[in-house]
Amino acid sequence: MFGKQENKQEPLTETAYLILLALLKPNHGYGVMKFVEEKTKGRVIFGPGTLYGAINNLQKKGWIRLYSVDSDERKKEYVITDEGLRRVNEELKRLNEVYEIGLEILRERSDNYDKEI
């Protein structure tokens, strides 16, 4: 009950979700930040502390792994693992589910609203 939460339905944070997507192709930290900023049109800009912590955590969990380190061990590239890919696909399903629910309910509401008018 208080131990590790390995429940499949556990939602990912937006941060983890976006980093996993950014790492479908090998990339370094700065590349991840730029990718996310571009894809979300500037809505999500990771702070360096947040991005650093999240990359470390995902690596510890084994959802991403080190892809390459250049000769002087400065530039590190990461890539998603099979487990990471499975998690991000599950998250996509979950997001689709809540999206569909929202759409259905709000559509009903606006239909009723139109009728009232």
Place this chain on the structure above:
Amino acid sequence: MIKKFKLFISPIPALEKWLNKMSSEGYRLVKAGKIFFYFERCERNKYVYAVDYVANKSYDDLMEYENFLEQSKIKYIEKSGNVGKFSLWNIRWRPYADKGAKIATSNGMINREFLILEKENDGKPFDIYTTIGDKIYALKNMRKPTVVLMFLIGFLFLMNMFDFIPTYKWTLYEINLLSNNSTALLLVLGIIETLLLINFIRFTLAINELKRESKIHE
């Protein structure tokens, strides 16, 4: 190079605010000592600053983090802050640090309590932590030294109040020589404890506010 003297009781966010004000007046930070800051002239508002608290990190972790910052095109300047640690020659004990970082040695974490981060100003706010969870975690880390100091000062205060002379004689011998009576010492300790308490309450209120927020937002 311009040299400025500045002392902060609690460097975050006061230091952050001051550096950004300096930047708006056309000064760029070059180096940060314990109480002196060195600037050079630059275009107004060319850079933005944020201050990160890193005393809880181990040496390896800090090197890793600095490397990451370099890759992210963020310049960092190490800054020492002398709060809540105990020195014995070149070794410092930090009861509040993460596992493996509690003892700081001269080639490691001494004088590297803060990182001042500098980024070219792109008109967007410069936040080091951008999720509520991370903000809470960072604030909790910053609060730890205050808690340790509060216990220490509180302990000395009580020892002194009940006239347990041997304890304060070796711990605060010099202050005691200056004041020459325990009322003055009690007053000094009391003032420090109150300041620490105010700091502690400010941190705690900020953390609680974020915790409420975290129930709705990420």
